[in-house]
Amino acid sequence: MSDLTKRYRLINDRIKSACDQANRNVVEIQLIAVSKNFSQQAIAPLLAAGHRHFGENRVQEAAQKWPALRLHYPQIHLALIGPLQSNKISKAVSLFDGIYSVDREKIASVIAKEMFKQEKSLDLMVQINIGYESQKTGILPDDAENFVIFCVQDLKLKISGLMCIPPVGEQPQSYFSDLKKIQTKLKLPLLSMGMSADFEQAIKHGATHIRVGSALFGSRQ
Ligand SMILES: *Cc1c(COP(=O)(O)O)cnc(C)c1O
16 A cells, blocks of 8 residues: 555544544545645555545646546546636636635636636635735635625626635634634535644534645645
């Protein structure tokens, strides 16, 4: 068994225990393997082990890695989890199955236009700037409701959930529970939060999609 396959088993065990402790069913949790900075060869053992959900944070890097892998594994679900520029949206819509970092009106409008043009429907989540950090992208918590209404009513987009990255170096629990409250208020089914260092706490607070990179693939260069 490769190191990656061992770490994959370990992460799945940890997800299971976190679910047991939180009285949740493990099928409610989708592990997104964040493969940014890792090559096709590095990813291969995970595909061989049956894993299909992956996340990348750059369009260009994903374009170089994933089309070839999809030929062998058509069931791959690839999500964009990083910031998007409007000139890359056409490419992103053709390449990805989900965009979990919808973070402003302009981006949402162009995504809607491209999905219509390409006759493709992607899973969409809105990124919330849960810590009100000035350097971070994302919709501020106070604006979340109006933004989702804009996407759904004006653009006719289906918004499946919310995503956040809590401030670095702080305890994430209060941010996770704040995001959970917004999700509940807006009645959205999905919640993407929790990374290598804190996915168990995210599960405790209601995450449905955890994004795990280094705990699976090792540290990035
Ligand atoms: C890189 C990245 C992750 C994974 O981070 P790890 O700490 O390596 O698990 C999760 N979410 C986003 C948005 C990322 O860019």
